[in-house]
Amino acid sequence: MGHRRKPPSAEVPKATATRISLYLRYLQGREAVGAPTTSSQQLGEALGVTAAQVRKDLGYFGQFGFPGVGYKISHLIPEMKKILGTDRTWQVALVGIGNLGSALVEYRGFERQGFHFTAFFDNNPQLIGSRLNDYTIQDIEAIVEVVPRENIELGVIAVPAGAAQGVADRLVDAGILGIFNFAPVVLSVPVGVGYVSIDLAVQLEQLSFFVTHQHQETVE
């Protein structure tokens, strides 16, 4: 039995995609300390899921393990990256250069996984024209022109709630493939454009909910 990848033929549970990312993060940590192999049991314990869940998740995408041995970390990492689409780099535009936006630019985790911020937009005249990481901050109006020209595929929205849908519309018009939204509002984007949204206040409310109702919960 070997390590054969397959197209994710069957429908993949939403939660599986999230866990694949966590598996990858764990594997990268293990590789860094020189571990050669791991097992569904070990992965599961580290991430708080059952070993069966780990095997099922990986099973959606292929056969990567070796019975009696486990998974070879150096083999599994590239496979996870292919599955997640991070076996390549992505050009990312950031819209909204406020506190949060600036912090995201500095955040090393994105670059480390192959996401490059190569365009910056804001509507503040004070910011437009100034430099950030070797790039010039441009007017939001320029999105429709710049995004296709620079082959930008993903857009991060870090603007106030009231401006977010307008920015999303512009990104969609510009042909963006996916939107990562930090504005505290649910955006409407057409089918075919990827959409992931994080509302930081909502997440903190989850914590107060769990604490208030005494059930510990783990959320990602």
Place this chain on the structure above:
Amino acid sequence: MGHRRKPPSAEVPKATATRISLYLRYLQGREAVGAPTTSSQQLGEALGVTAAQVRKDLGYFGQFGFPGVGYKISHLIPEMKKILGTDRTWQVALVGIGNLGSALVEYRGFERQGFHFTAFFDNNPQLIGSRLNDYTIQDIEAIVEVVPRENIELGVIAVPAGAAQGVADRLVDAGILGIFNFAPVVLSVPVGVGYVSIDLAVQLEQLSFFVTHQHQETVE
């Protein structure tokens, strides 16, 4: 039938708690424009869920609606806040005053929902002793002493992955009720302590996964 709250007797689905936050955010937006009522249909359309789902979610906590009329926004908002535990304020400690941590302090959304940062910790001698929002940044070693003294109930971790578990352990020792983790690692916290984790790179990987596999997906 009227507006009667009940304890969340039955087990509440994990996803329901998330949606309650989104309902609240939407209601606050409607209230701001003076809307008196809303309906499960309207709520559902705005958030991308079915009307039945909305009614079911609310149903876990009580009877808040009026048949033929819908939900009175001014009544529903306080009820949602009680459910989420944000009908009060929370004292929050921030550990890790880097780019992300600093941005979180400035982020208005937390304050708006009643979360107050009232203690700051870092292990960088350059930062310890300097002021942030009227508070002095203290050494991480001081967590165990300061947290109980200042009645701090929630802790936000924004330190590098390698330091996160140690910080979590300190917070737990200090009697913290809940931990909100931004470090890209799965933390182990005892049962009884709330835990919510966000890995920003994981979320962006979700987006590249969806885009790569052509299925649009909405995630929060």
Place this chain on the structure above:
DNA sequence: AAGTGTGAAGGCCTTCACAGCA
């Protein structure tokens, strides 16, 4: 007439359990 509240049905995800391979 309009819209909630909720048992029942349905569907999706997780867990189980074990055949099969190294």
Place this chain on the structure above:
DNA sequence: TGCTGTGAAGGCCTTCACACTT
């Protein structure tokens, strides 16, 4: 023997459908 891969079972969450209320 040890551990994966996977059909089958189980459980949880969502959707349906309609009685009931204003």
